[in-house]
Amino acid sequence: MQQHPSCIPRILHGRSASSSASSSSSSSEFAVDHLVIGGGVVGLAVAARLAESHPNASTLLLERHPQFGMETSSRNSEVIHAGIYYPNDSLKTKLCVQGNHLLYRYCKSKNVPFSRIGKWIVAVSADEADYLSTLQQKFDKIKHPEQEQLRFLSASERELEPNVKSTEVLLSSSTGIIDSHALMGALESDFLSTGGMVAYRSNVVGIEYSRSSASYRIQLEGSDEAIEARCVVNAAGLSSDRIAGLLLDPLPPDYTLHYCKGRYFCLRGNQPLVSRLIYPVPEKNLVGLGVHCTLDLAGKLKFGPDTKYVTDAANLSVDDITEDELDQACRAIQRYLRGIRREDLCMDYAGMRPKLSGPSGSFRDFVVAEESGRGFPGFVNLIGIESPGLTSSLAIADRVEALLHHPATL
Structure with missing residues (x-):
């Protein structure tokens, strides 16, 4: 394993950045192909999916807390939802229905505790x-x-x-319950076993896009060094609008949490x-x-x-x-x-x-958006991922991978 720079304070596991990653604009920068911001269940699922599907590319997950799932992912009802309540054509419905099937299959294959109690x-x-x-x-x-x-x-x-x-x-x-901590542990294990890299205590405070290199420079709190990434996925949960606002200025009003x-x-x-x-x-x-x-x-x-x-x-x-x-x-x-x-x-x-909806607001769907239309190709925002986000996590991961690498299939 290469010596990682101080801007990544705690790499749990990893390998050298892939040769397919962008060349760094500075010798002190660390370059990766995929960078996922946020170590909740959705961020872990996305990182694991990218690492598995693209074994010759490098994938780094950044989480500002000391371990995964310390916010929304660990403080919920731990229910595997069926996708019943939302508009038929919404992402919440489509991803929950697909995620319900994928999650049960994943739990069985990885021995993640669950019970389909109805x-x-x-x-x-x-x-x-x-x-x-x-x-x-x-x-x-x-x-x-x-x-x-x-x-x-x-x-x-x-x-x-x-x-x-x-x-x-x-x-x-088809509704059940799950051990969400065991699920996140299994996803992290899958990610690390396929060569993924995780850095905890890594708070993102700056994002810049270079059109000349078609890559993003990610600045971490407390570091003068930066990480360069070809693709970035914002899965920061409660901080996802803040992260989006580091790049999108002004932040679109419909992205405000x-x-x-x-x-x-x-x-x-x-x-x-x-x-x-x-x-x-x-x-x-x-x-x-x-x-x-x-x-x-x-x-x-x-x-x-x-x-x-x-x-x-x-x-x-x-x-x-x-x-x-x-x-x-x-x-x-x-x-x-x-x-x-x-x-x-x-x-x-x-x-x-x-x-995404306020106290008197109407239904608002998940935001799962690749921002090339705003001039930022390869940057995916996941905003407003609340319930049924846990159930939808694996389906969201599939969609993100398709947005980045197979957009014509969507």
Whole structure:
């Protein structure tokens, strides 16, 4: 392995930059073919895909934290979604449906813990039952061939979960749960084993494009040296609009993120009220899918997330909840689940979602864009990758690889 410059403070594994990489404009610079910014589940999936598909090219992953997945990827519901809720022609739907299939296949091949326990989507009124019928018809048009059709449960089947209140229940059998940390560990291992390079504690503070060399100079915090890259993928999650703004000046208004905090609740004593994922019908004008009920692989019950827009992406405290907010979350859960008392609810953890829509905004799709139209070929922005980003991660990786190397196939 070559001696890497001080601008890369901690390379876990790697090899010399490929001879196909651009020649450095300075002898002190380190040149690579692919550079991925962000070590969450999406960044790891993209880096692994590029390294696997292009073994003769060099790929470097930069992450500003000491290890992978320390933001959105490790603070979510850990649900493998089916792709039910979003517009049929949206990237969220297409990538989630494709990603659902790819993720189950990957977990089986890499022994990543998961459980396909299924999800009940619960209606408690006639209007909500009509919504479920519409959802069922929609899913039949978009589902992957290996996904089972959504189906309504009989009255006797609904008795399997006696604590669930319902007039109708729609079963999504292709929904499951996953160990997100094990998934990220497997992706990092795949990346490193194919010659990829990872640098943690590497915060990107500058990006410049050289038209003469058709390459990007990446500046890291605390270093006078730079990294040169032919292709750059911005998978920086909560910081993705900041990273995009280092190159795109001014930043397009539709690339601006809103930080949406979601707090999760648990029950004192971890009462075994249900054995499946239970989702209410999303309320009208509500951001997200509501306060749903999920299980982790250890059987722990949790409720969430709620929705609170904040200005500080690092604000993950669960101590800021008000009595009114706790009452509101409790009422939302009691609407579809028996045996819930306010005094039994306690705070568990909080996550942060990088949303492109504000508190009163309408649906906004994932941004997965190669910026050659703005004069920056080989630069891909991934912005607003919130739920179902974990489920979609492998499909996003496939799309990024195609954008960079096979655009005619898209």
